[in-house]
Amino acid sequence: MNQGQLETLIFILNDVDLLNEVLRAWEEQGVRGVTVLRSTGLGRIGNALYRDDAPLFPSLRELLEDDEMHHFTLLSVVQSSQVEHLVAITEQITGSLNKPNTGFIVTMPVGRVFGGTRNFE
Template sequence: MYLILFVLHDPDLLRDVLEVWEKAGVCGITVLPSTGLKRLQTQDVLREDLPLIPSLEDLIQQEERLNRTLFTVVNDNEMVDKVVEATQSIVGDLNLPNSGILTVLPVARAFGLDRKTMFNENPDN
């Protein structure tokens, strides 16, 4: 099993990335708003001047400036390759600036996953 982590630089592409991941066979995807140090330093994402109780508009504006981090667990290298290819079909070459960062980590053990659903395993195993 592998954990795929993808930091999507352009949140406007989120729905498209989710769609191609599902078409590639990914069954479960978690999405979190995120930001990196450079964006914090250059775009003032975490402003000090927000009121103690910010307005809805303040919160929405802050949310719009954040990246999106997607993560999922896949069964094998074949699925990793499909997800990478699907991702690049939307964001372009991941080696270019401002496209995003995709990492793949081996998973030694995982709990709470429905293996039969996620990995299309035989229910008798």
């Protein structure tokens, strides 16, 4: 089966309230498999240390349990030809990814895919 060029699309979504809308939009564009991870970044951890309501000696565990500390990381393997359109659809929901606190998208080429029942045609 000729799968064409595949890319792993990685999207860090800062506004957790937009997750369902993004997933729905991607599915409407033919994206069938998305792994969603709850994640945080160094910037959020660093900022949390300087909040007025932060404990004097917060533990990393306490910081990571704080719901305000999280965003979502979405992972999917898609056709290279879909990437630009998926970015545009995503920005219709999030606003420009060039603006602060929206998120960012990174893609990487995929050499091969093993397992699963994914159809990339």
